[in-house]
Amino acid sequence: MREDVFSALHENGDYIRGIVTIPESNGLMNHGVIILGAGVNPRQSWHRLSVKIARLLSNAGFYALRIDPRGVGDSDGEIENIDPQQLEGFHDKVQTGLFTYDCQLALTKFKKDFNLNSLFIIGLCGGALTGLYLTEIIREIRGLIYIAGPVTLTTLDVSLPVHPAYARNMFYSYLKKVLNPVAWLRFLSGKSEYKTIFFLVRHKIYQFLGREKTILDRYAQRDSKNINENGDRTNHLNPMIPKAFLNYMDQCGDILFINAEIDQASWGFNNLFAPMYLTPGKPYKGRYNIEMVKKSNHTFSSIEAQKELLSLILNWMEKFNKK
Amino acid sequence: MSMSMSSKDEFLFLKSGLDRLYGSLHYPGDGIKDNKIGYVLCQPFVTEQFKVYRILYNLCRYLADEGFTMLRFDYLGTGDSEGEFEGVDVNDWKKNVINAFNFMKDRRNLSRIGLIGCRLGSVWAALAAESLGSEVFRLALWDPVFDVHAYLYNQLRGNLSEQMIMYGKVVENREKLVERIESGQIVSVGGYEFAKGFYHSATKINILDNPPRLLTDLIVMKSASQSKEENTDDFKFLKIYQPDSNPSDIKLLPKEVNWELSKGYITFPEQTFRCIADSL
Numbered sequence: 339m340r341e342d343v344f345s346a347l348h349e350n351g352d353y354i355r356g357i358v359t360i361p362e363s364n365g366l367m368n369h370g371v372i373i374l375g376a377g378v379n380p381r382q383s384w385h386r387l388s389v390k391i392a393r394l395l396s397n398a399g400f401y402a403l404r405i406d407p408r409g410v411g412d413s414d415g416e417i418e419n420i421d422p423q424q425l426e427g428f429h430d431k432v433q434t435g436l437f438t439y440d441c442q443l444a445l446t447k448f449k450k451d452f453n454l455n456s457l458f459i460i461g462l463c464g465g466a467l468t469g470l471y472l473t474e475i476i477r478e479i480r481g482l483i484y485i486a487g488p489v490t491l492t493t494l495d496v497s498l499p500v501h502p503a504y505a506r507n508m509f510y511s512y513l514k515k516v517l518n519p520v521a522w523l524r525f526l527s528g529k530s531e532y533k534t535i536f537f538l539v540r541h542k543i544y545q546f547l548g549r550e551k552t553i554l555d556r557y558a559q560r561d562s563k564n565i566n567e568n569g570d571r572t573n574h575l576n577p578m579i580p581k582a583f584l585n586y587m588d589q590c591g592d593i594l595f596i597n598a599e600i601d602q603a604s605w606g607f608n609n610l611f612a613p614m615y616l617t618p619g620k621p622y623k624g625r626y627n628i629e630m631v632k633k634s635n636h637t638f639s640s641i642e643a644q645k646e647l648l649s650l651i652l653n654w655m656e657k658f659n660k661k
Numbered sequence: 662m663s664m665s666m667s668s669k670d671e672f673l674f675l676k677s678g679l680d681r682l683y684g685s686l687h688y689p690g691d692g693i694k695d696n697k698i699g700y701v702l703c704q705p706f707v708t709e710q711f712k713v714y715r716i717l718y719n720l721c722r723y724l725a726d727e728g729f730t731m732l733r734f735d736y737l738g739t740g741d742s743e744g745e746f747e748g749v750d751v752n753d754w755k756k757n758v759i760n761a762f763n764f765m766k767d768r769r770n771l772s773r774i775g776l777i778g779c780r781l782g783s784v785w786a787a788l789a790a791e792s793l794g795s796e797v798f799r800l801a802l803w804d805p806v807f808d809v810h811a812y813l814y815n816q817l818r819g820n821l822s823e824q825m826i827m828y829g830k831v832v833e834n835r836e837k838l839v840e841r842i843e844s845g846q847i848v849s850v851g852g853y854e855f856a857k858g859f860y861h862s863a864t865k866i867n868i869l870d871n872p873p874r875l876l877t878d879l880i881v882m883k884s885a886s887q888s889k890e891e892n893t894d895d896f897k898f899l900k901i902y903q904p905d906s907n908p909s910d911i912k913l914l915p916k917e918v919n920w921e922l923s924k925g926y927i928t929f930p931e932q933t934f935r936c937i938a939d940s941l
Contacts, residue, residue, distance in 0.1 A: 341741070343672045355672055355768070357683070357741050379928050380714040382740055385707075385852025389741065409928075410673060412718055416928070501735040503771060600826055616706050639852035 339396045344403060346447040351526065352414035354440050356381055356405030358448070359396040368403040368660060370454035374437075374446050374465030376430050380411035383462055384637040387644070390584040391460060395655060401452050404445045407437035420588055428493035432464035433576055445476060456480045456658070460651065463487060463603070463636070479605045480521060480656060482586065485596045486636055488603040489611040490574045511543055575610045583615060587622040594627045594654045596647065598634035627654070665925040667693060668725030675734065677760035680753075683741035684734035684761065685718075687725040688769065696728035697772040700801070700941065701761045701787075703782035707739050707746065708816060708851050709920040715928040716918060717779070723916075723934045729941065732765045736785075747847055747854035751809075751863045757788035761796070774879070774941075775799035780920055781806045784868055791873035801880040801941060804920065810864035814839070869894055872901045879903065880940055882912040883939050884933070912940045 344358040356595060373391055375383040381404040384387050393401035417436070420427040449457060458481045461469030463464045466487030473654030503630050515521035586593065597604035616626065632644035662764045667690035674681040689695045702721060710717075721731035736754045738744035744753075758776065765774055775798050778786030783805035790797045798857045806812045824831050834842070838848050844859065847854045879902045881895050890896065891908055899906050914937065917930035 340676070341683075341743075343674070345672075378715075380711065382711070384711075386739070386746065387852065411714060417926070421925070421929050428926050467831050479834055572726075633827060637821060637852060639849055640827070641847055641849050641854060644849075644852065 339393060342449070344405070344451075345443075346444045348408065348415075348440065348443060350415075351372045352408050354405055354408060354444050355412045356403055356444065358452075359391075359392040359402040360452075361396045361399050361401060362504075363399060365550050368401070368453060368455040369399070369404065369458065369658060370448055370452060370456070371395055371460055371655070372403045372405070372441065372448060372469075374441060374459065374461040375404070375411065376423075376463035376465055377432055378410050378417070381406045383465075385639060385644075387462065387638065387647075390644070390648060391651060392421040394652055396654060398656060399659060400452060400458070400655065401448070403444065403448045405441065407440040410437075413440075426492045428463060431444040431489065433467050433488065433491050434578060435467045435468070435471050438475065441468055441472055441474050445472065458655065458658070461485060461487060467576075467579065470582045473589065473591060474582050475548070477495050477589055479589075481584070481590050481594070481655070483570075483594045483596060483654065485647070486601055486603045486638075487579075487595075487607075488577055489579050489606040491576050506556075535602075574606070574612075579611065580615055587625060592625055592627075594629065594650070596629045596631065596650055598638060598643070599630055599632050600634060600635055603636060604630070663775065667691065668722045670722065670725075673794055675761065677737065677753075677757045677789055680737050680757075681743045682734050682737065682757060682761070684764075685721065686730070686732050686733060686765075686768065687721040688730040689725055689728050691725060694728050695730070696760070697730075697770070697771060697800075698728070698786065698941075699732065699765050699771040699774045700729035700777050701765055701774070702726070702731060702735065702759065702775060703778045703786040704732045704733070704739075705902040706806075706812070706816070707853050708819065709780055710735075710739065712922075713779075713918060713920060715926075716930060719929050720934055720937065721882035723847055724938055724941070727938045729938075730765070730769050730771060732761055734761045745854075747859070749827045749859050751866065754785045755788045755792070756783050759792055761791065762793060763819045766796075768801075773798040775801060777803060777804060777941075778802045781812055783807075784866060785832045786874050787868050787875070788866075789840050790875055791878055795876040797877045797881065798874060799878040799941070801882065801896075801937075802898075803882045803894065803914070803937070804918075805898070806883050807867060807869035807898060809866040813855075813860060813864055816850050817848075817855075820848060820894060823849065869898055872898070880912060881910075882914050882937065882940055884916045884918060886913070886916065912936065 339362055340360045347352045348354060366584060373388045373390050389405045392404055395402050399535040404415040409417035409564065417428065418429060445457065452496045459469035459479055460483040462485045469482050470484060473482060531607050533631055545610050597607055631638060631643050631646050638644050638647050666926065668687045669690045672682055673683050702717060717733060721733050724731050735742040736757050738749035762774060776786040776790055783802040786800060790800045814835060817838050820838055821831050823914040835941060842848050842857055844854055845857050847856050874937040879899065881899050883895050895911050896908050915932040917933045
């Protein structure tokens, strides 16, 4: 295995940069996989998860590319017209395709540079969405691994209930501020996030009453009643996702969804996306698999979660080496 | 916000013993006077490096536009460099700084080369500066960390947050986590694998209690609103090497960079960059 710097030139003169991991022995297949990180994080992803994935797959014979889209990591350019203080604005942009074109340029050059026969995409969180959108443009993607990808837009999430595990954590962090005069000053001067506090207090009451899960279920039911003329749910589901998914299913690619058990994104997937597009009776059965990493948070930060995630990725990818 | 950069950039792998480290060189582009001064940027600890990645990239390009040559690199087992985090040893990172320094010396025709240590990177920069002696013309520390034990112990909070999400309560406190690390188990902190080899050796380092022997100019930069206090670690450290100094010798930077939290996507804290350029 060897690692080298990689770059692809954008028409405006900006360079999109990354790292390519080259297998010692590529067999006869010449498979290439692009790994897309979360949000505006650099190409290593949370705790170098993308580095670990790239090296794992390279040892299995795949060429692996990790890139920074423009404005991120080591690539040229800047992301403009978004308030830099508001991370949610960046997330929304990513979730609606901000990086798709840059990734397309990189993947096209990657294929050419290494004479790749088949292409795969692995995306984490927002990178999963970018990967899905990419399948609409590069219509030869054999496999996509969609990891902890949110199916809702971040700014719309504020009206969604928080996952019980995160609600508990946030509640305790607010609780710690009860004796903090600065926090009280913020609260009394109108600077606190009252909506969040309201949701957390309500959540705590529901938890006390043993009805924690009913909050989420009620929202899912409410969402299910908002259906447009095409039969799509319109409330919180990012409309670009079903469109790209259905397009990809019309092609010949396969998809592996990997969710983390303790993750807001999994709740959205299970309640807003899966019932509509993946339940029995829908077409495409056999073209997708769904896996859940137990006791894992969104970033797969525990050692056990990382091991399981890597194992799921390797097992799924290796089937293409055997085909 | 001013981001028109004309610096020249090279992205590369450099050797540190048998290991390959990812790095980037940034130097003055056409039309910019090269001041022949270079700095090796010693990055903060992994959890913070990830959050300020773009800021440090932009800082290097900004300083290159000011005439400096900058080298940024990832320590062994971090970023895009070779190795696994759980396998690193503190001596590796000090050696990495020295190798990066020598790489820059061989690669660019510079009259003076210094080190910039960011947060925990200040420790490895200071230890490397001790080994390199008078070859290092200046050591600049930005929001430095002096006591590695206190710093890493604080980092263990990351594991407590993970437990809160996982179990709704803290199952193992930090003392228990340290016990597990010391017994040879791996403990995850924000997904990074804390292992005995690194933790045990790193936590013995305190450059305030055991200051390295430095033969170089020292600058301490602090993101703070005032520097009248004499009882700060920053000032105590400066005073070891510059006994006549007073608190106002700490270079103040605006509080634009948040090493621990990423509430927005701040990538170009221009006032901070300006102050750093002026200090160097």
